[in-house]
Amino acid sequence: MEIIKGHIADIRDFGKLKFLIVRQDGNLIQIVLKKEVVDDELLEKVKDLTKESVVEISGEKVESPKAPNGFEIIPKSIEIISKSDPILPIDLSGKIESNLDTILDTRPVSLRLPKYQKIFRVVSDTVYYLQEYLRKNNFTQIFTPCILTLGAEGGSEVFNVFYYGKEAYLRQDPQLHRQLAIQGGFSRVFEIGPNWRAEESHTTRHMSEYRGIAVEMGFIKNEYDVMEFEEKLIRYVIEKLSEKYEIPEILLPSGKFPVLEFPEIYEILEREFGKVIEFGEDLDREAEKMLAQYVREKYKSDFFFVNRFAFQIKPFYVMRCDEDSFWARSTDLLFKGLEISSGGQREHRYEKIIEKFGWTVYFRAYGCRQIII
Amino acid sequence: MEIIKGHIADIRDFGKLKFLIVRQDGNLIQIVLKKEVVDDELLEKVKDLTKESVVEISGEKVESPKAPNGFEIIPKSIEIISKSDPILPIDLSGKIESNLDTILDTRPVSLRLPKYQKIFRVVSDTVYYLQEYLRKNNFTQIFTPCILTLGAEGGSEVFNVFYYGKEAYLRQDPQLHRQLAIQGGFSRVFEIGPNWRAEESHTTRHMSEYRGIAVEMGFIKNEYDVMEFEEKLIRYVIEKLSEKYEIPEILLPSGKFPVLEFPEIYEILEREFGKVIEFGEDLDREAEKMLAQYVREKYKSDFFFVNRFAFQIKPFYVMRCDEDSFWARSTDLLFKGLEISSGGQREHRYEKIIEKFGWTVYFRAYGCRQIII
Numbered sequence: 090m091e092i093i094k095g096h097i098a099d100i101r102d103f104g105k106l107k108f109l110i111v112r113q114d115g116n117l118i119q120i121v122l123k124k125e126v127v128d129d130e131l132l133e134k135v136k137d138l139t140k141e142s143v144v145e146i147s148g149e150k151v152e153s154p155k156a157p158n159g160f161e162i163i164p165k166s167i168e169i170i171s172k173s174d175p176i177l178p179i180d181l182s183g184k185i186e187s188n189l190d191t192i193l194d195t196r197p198v199s200l201r202l203p204k205y206q207k208i209f210r211v212v213s214d215t216v217y218y219l220q221e222y223l224r225k226n227n228f229t230q231i232f233t234p235c236i237l238t239l240g241a242e243g244g245s246e247v248f249n250v251f252y253y254g255k256e257a258y259l260r261q262d263p264q265l266h267r268q269l270a271i272q273g274g275f276s277r278v279f280e281i282g283p284n285w286r287a288e289e290s291h292t293t294r295h296m297s298e299y300r301g302i303a304v305e306m307g308f309i310k311n312e313y314d315v316m317e318f319e320e321k322l323i324r325y326v327i328e329k330l331s332e333k334y335e336i337p338e339i340l341l342p343s344g345k346f347p348v349l350e351f352p353e354i355y356e357i358l359e360r361e362f363g364k365v366i367e368f369g370e371d372l373d374r375e376a377e378k379m380l381a382q383y384v385r386e387k388y389k390s391d392f393f394f395v396n397r398f399a400f401q402i403k404p405f406y407v408m409r410c411d412e413d414s415f416w417a418r419s420t421d422l423l424f425k426g427l428e429i430s431s432g433g434q435r436e437h438r439y440e441k442i443i444e445k446f447g448w449t450v451y452f453r454a455y456g457c458r459q460i461i462i
Numbered sequence: 463m464e465i466i467k468g469h470i471a472d473i474r475d476f477g478k479l480k481f482l483i484v485r486q487d488g489n490l491i492q493i494v495l496k497k498e499v500v501d502d503e504l505l506e507k508v509k510d511l512t513k514e515s516v517v518e519i520s521g522e523k524v525e526s527p528k529a530p531n532g533f534e535i536i537p538k539s540i541e542i543i544s545k546s547d548p549i550l551p552i553d554l555s556g557k558i559e560s561n562l563d564t565i566l567d568t569r570p571v572s573l574r575l576p577k578y579q580k581i582f583r584v585v586s587d588t589v590y591y592l593q594e595y596l597r598k599n600n601f602t603q604i605f606t607p608c609i610l611t612l613g614a615e616g617g618s619e620v621f622n623v624f625y626y627g628k629e630a631y632l633r634q635d636p637q638l639h640r641q642l643a644i645q646g647g648f649s650r651v652f653e654i655g656p657n658w659r660a661e662e663s664h665t666t667r668h669m670s671e672y673r674g675i676a677v678e679m680g681f682i683k684n685e686y687d688v689m690e691f692e693e694k695l696i697r698y699v700i701e702k703l704s705e706k707y708e709i710p711e712i713l714l715p716s717g718k719f720p721v722l723e724f725p726e727i728y729e730i731l732e733r734e735f736g737k738v739i740e741f742g743e744d745l746d747r748e749a750e751k752m753l754a755q756y757v758r759e760k761y762k763s764d765f766f767f768v769n770r771f772a773f774q775i776k777p778f779y780v781m782r783c784d785e786d787s788f789w790a791r792s793t794d795l796l797f798k799g800l801e802i803s804s805g806g807q808r809e810h811r812y813e814k815i816i817e818k819f820g821w822t823v824y825f826r827a828y829g830c831r832q833i834i835i
Binding site: 094095112115170199200216224231251269270298 | 467468469485486487488518543544569570571572573574578579582583585586589590593597600602603604605607608609621622623624625626632642643645646647648649655656658660662670671673680681810811812
């Protein structure tokens with residue numbers, strides 16, 4: 090006996106033959122009510138059934154090549170747990186594409202569409218596989234405070250919280266506490282949790298609240314250790330997801346993810362695309378897309394690292410490539426032209442940090458936003 | 463060749479024989495430097511080494527029954543990554559017990575003590591095992607907003623956030639969105655994340671920010687389904703933790719966790735302890751402790767459920783035991799006398815919710831904090 094619990098996605102009535110399509114956890118299941126096969130009482134019960142009503146049905150599972158997923162249910166009992174209003178706020182047949190406002194305004198209903206269900210399930214699995222791989226590699230998951238009393242860098246883009254009469258902030262990133270955990274003797278930690286950015290921008294690259302996975306590794310030799318680990322982590326998650334889902338095509342190189350480094354990146358952009366970025370300056374959105382195209386064609390990869398940004402555009406705690414180098418051990422990972430992570434190597438030498446910190450404070454005090462030593 | 467990375471926990475110098483004790487991820491590892499066995503250069507290198515310095519040592523692992531964990535390392539190379547100040551802000555030998563203020567003020571250092579390391583590792587594992595069991599049981603992990611525009615029940619105990627010029631709140635619990643996810647066609651979801659309570663109380667039962675695991679199950683028959691699942695989840699986690707850690711003694715009954723129900727609970731308290739609680743009122747802290755003692759003695763269990771609280775002290779969305787019943791399908795789980803979870807069955811019948819909600823609004827508007835119908 091099979092038990093099906095879900096919403097009525099569709100009702101097809103042919104008089105003596107009725108089909109109910111039940112949506113259970115994003116899957117469609119066909120229930121067949123044929124007169125003289127099922128109890129008359131059941132046919133009576135579903136007479137006025139409305140779409141999106143909540144039901145619990147038990148019955149016999151039989152093969153049926155035409156039904157969704159190749160089987161159907163001959164019901165023995167039907168319980169109508171909650172009967173839906175016949176007028177629905179949004180089309181759930183998948184035939185009419187609603188606009189984004191309607192989809193979001195009716196989220197508790199629109200979410201029932203299998204395509205949205207899948208997004209949530211993939212996120213859930215992705216988070217689990219990330220944790221699985223990190224745990225296999227001796228990382229400890231930590232949970233650090235979200236309300237901080239000190240603003241992070243770029244203090245203007247934080248949300249203010251009133252904390253028992255004092256001013257406090259929602260974290261932009263759990264970076265400081267992650268570093269303190271390494272100081273505290275955990276050589277490898279990660280945190281999965283919310284971060285906030287009070288950026289008044291409505292683009293796909295800005296989110297007021299987002300979840301991030303923040304990884305901190307002690308005892309690295311240089312930033313390439315981090316890149317190597319990150320690549321392995323991503324490959325692991327993609328592999329695990331591929332076992333379960335039909336995922337969209339991703340170009341994964343057979344060798345390592347390509348690494349583009351400054352200052353060569355400036356040359357590539359100018360040579361290949363005629364794009365000029367001032368020496369020592371950051372990439373803009375257009376440059377990122379150009380590099381993505383370049384890497385896709387040359388290396389057949391949707392992933393690539395950008396390494397060795399100019400030190401002047403990076404925070405004071407980043408390590409320079411060498412003493413007095415213009416370049417920093419600062420790395421972004423891009424996927425299909427979008428930055429999906431930042432990393433690198435931090436300065437761990439006490440004297441160097443104090444020295445850089447001093448200059449930072451100095452330039453901050455004089456209104457200079459960038460750290461120039 | 464073994465590689466050890468960590469902090470110097472102790473240095474024992476006997477002239478031609480030196481022991482370094484390295485603390486690596488909460489474990490103590492002994493390094494032996496004996497003149498004429500190791501390079502003179504290594505002995506020279508560690509001459510001025512200070513406790514809590516950060517080192518990376520590679521060497522040969524040899525059995526040694528007297529050493530911590532039964533082995534020691536004969537070093538081939540020693541790298542002093544960071545030399546510590548000889549004056550430490552807190553004793554890390556474990557011989558002197560520091561007071562809580564000192565422990566917290568020096569957290570990045572005090573955290574290195576194996577006893578604190580263990581707490582964090584147990585938390586990390588607990589979260590993972592919870593997820594593991596929930597996933598095995600078809601739960602989807604969701605991540606819902608922390609900043610809400612509507613205050614939850616008891617609106618005075620929220621933290622205010624300024625959200626682009628509008629007033630908003632940090633969630634007290636992800637309850638509403640969890641329920642919406644069930645509406646959205648996920649029959650089983652959970653969330654692990656932060657919650658906030660702006661309660662100005664300094665007790666071990668109050669925390670401004672805490673992590674919770676919020677589980678929502680659709681299609682239950684009654685609150686006993688929830689209790690049964692919760693018990694299985696907890697037993698799973700304890701079993702998994704026991705495989706890895708020596709955990710403190712927990713009384714686990716061989717049968718199911720005991721369930722105490724109202725109004726019998728009032729009788730037990732009066733009969734066994736002479737404690738009188740007004741009929742229909744909540745348990746106080748003393749009563750919880752008394753019940754814990756009663757259950758421990760009678761059922762040999764540190765866990766027990768308290769079920770069927772009076773409806774009048776519970777939120778409007780809780781389901782009554784039967785129509786017009788005085789009691790609600792509302793359940794707490796207590797562990798060693800402390801409430802560790804709340805649960806039960808929610809009212810899912812539209813008309814009943816609207817009816818109750820109407821009364822709630824009415825009584826709120828007239829300044830009555832409790833919902834009395």
